[in-house]
Amino acid sequence: MSFRRKKGAEVEETLKRIQSQKGVQGIIIVNSEGIPVKSTLDNQSTVQYSALIHQLVMKARSTLRDIDPQNDLTFLRVRSKKNEIMIAPDKDYFLIVIQNPSA
């Protein structure tokens, strides 16, 4: 039980560190149904990001698996002019982080 609590505390600590890194604009955690469960951005942006990124990840995953059904998506990075969106998808959740490394 204490081991589990330690793991949970480690996750929280790591999330805090990510939040404090240079240029990180927001962190969103979305569950498997597409509903954001935790976010550091405002509500409207969160909902927008989670809905759009959900579709994008589904499309990316479908693309990969059409080529080889035994393959699966592990990480997705979308770099744009202004910032970079990093997505770690899994079957139970998505972890989305938006960073602007030059800011």
Add this chain to the structure above:
Amino acid sequence: QLHIYKCVWLCVLSLQVFDSQGRDVTPLPLVAVADDPDSKTHEKSSLEEVLFKKGSSIFKSSTTTDVVSSRYGDIQTHKPYVLCPSIFLEIIRFVLLLLSEFPRKPVDKGFDIILSETDTISLLDLPPTLVSEDAEDADAVKQRNRDYTEFCSSKMGSDNFFERSSQTLVGEHKCKYTQTDTNKSVNKGTIATTWDIYDSFSMSNENRETRESERVDYLTSTRNKQDISEVTMSRETGNSFSENQSNLEKILSSEAFMKSVSIMERVIVLNIFQPKLAAFRGLHVLKGKLSQPVCRCKGHYLTPTLEPLWTFVSPLTRGHNITCMTWNKKNPDILAVGYVGGSSGNPQPGLICCWSLKNLVWSERVFSCHSSVTCLEFSSSNPSHLAIGMYDGAVAIYNVQQRCNRHTQPVWQVTWTKQQLQLSGEEREEVLVSVSGDGRITKWLILHNDFNCVGNKPQTDYRLKARECNLYYLSFVLSVQSFCYDTGIYVIGTWDGSMHKCSLSNSDHFLDTYCKHPSPVTHIEWSPIYSDVFLSSSSDGTIQLWKVDTLNPKMSFTSVQSIVDSVKWSPNCGTVFAAIYRHRVEVWDLCQSIMRPTLVHHAEPGVTLSSLLFAKGSDSILVGDSRGEVTVYKLKNFRVGKPKKVNGSSSTFDLWQGSTKSAQIPCFFTGWKRV
């Protein structure tokens, strides 16, 4: 018999049965009896009525059990119970069973109920209209049939019968309209993608397997299904916020999430530090808005400088002095750093951190030990084993693969003071050699390599056998140096300034002694490129370059009167080495000058530099200081011309004999270009 029946029946009426939880499970009578004043007028009900009529019904019989009924009529308090013989017998049997097994008073035990079959009860009997030829009454049937045909034929002309027509009345038709709901239809389409088919196929395989295992207890599964449906109903009507919370907790505590988060952290940090890491690796730095503006030097000769890239520091390590650093042998991106806990002098719990180049802001592993760490080294045969020597004389081996920070072997408490150790390979087996402050050199043989962590208690299968090597107690031994791997020769430096050449195979006495330093030798380092050249540094502020078979140093380098803590060769270039003084770092490049250091870097005021390490494959050095920070510097403008590794051969050093102070260095090293 009837008397017995009566007694039994009375007992039945007063008996009460309780099960293991104390509930009343007294068997109820098979027939419910109602208080009906018109009971006498009811006809005899059949057996079928009794069994299939629900609710209260009076059952009376008047046929076979007249005597019984007369007997029962004597009981004024109860209505007459009259039963058919078969049911009666069953109940009697059941009751006798009860009574035989249990005492009169109710018990809190369970009991067995034995059920047995009744006779077959036929509910519907439609006899067929066909009779087989072989039946017993076939002849009678045939005769009847023949009589009938004769009768029909005789009907025509006889006077007994006459024809008459009749009309059937056809009833009036009536139209009755009714309306039904239309069947709703929904169109649904999907695209069967390749992975969809693959998933369904693999899932149906799994389902088949799970279904087979569940077939045994289908009762429980049906109950589960019911529970699940109830739960889903409640979830729809329940609070969505609380569901989100539990969802979040579930996500946060899953293993896969921890992994995703750590990968994400690395990616973010790499994004931030991309220019620095590119400089570290010697790669081209990304231009554009995302990178820091880099000052473009136009290619003329500039003074060599150290450009700081980044610092390995974390809140845990702040303020701890760094004593030693080492790279992993297999994965050159992993760095292990040993820290002194608290102020030196008091043995306080020390710290070891493993840093990875992928995450520059947080150490991957942190291990605490009970005493300050003085030296550490990764093993090359088991790349995840880290051997450390501690201030109080203990030697420990950690397995850095596991996150749980536990000793993986028992730590001996010995009477040695300071420890330094080195892992070396010898005859394909790895030996651990430790040198202590009281003059003992011990060679440890690694016997078992079992690092299983069972639960939280590590198995201590890993044993090191100590084999005493060298028992000279002449003076305190301060440092031992890496061996020539093929010859097994090593050199030790001592407190009084002399250095001894020893051999691993010969443990009785020294082979040679090199005397030059008047004060304690702090560090000895073999050249990684020339196998018989080594450097020594000492507290008198000099660095001497030796060749193994000559007892006088070939060259000596002095710059400032300060204790040289450590000297290290560069793994990339054969003529570059760096030395760390208390407050400065000097990098010497022998092809540029042997009189002065090529590069001097001063530490910040108040900070003592304590440890030095080169990075293989990249021209950077790592400097550890007393604040607990490891700073990575890049050697800029250092070499104009490609560093080239030269195959060392003893013939090239014959030229050294005569010219120790000559500036014609290039001709000493054959095959080496100089711009």
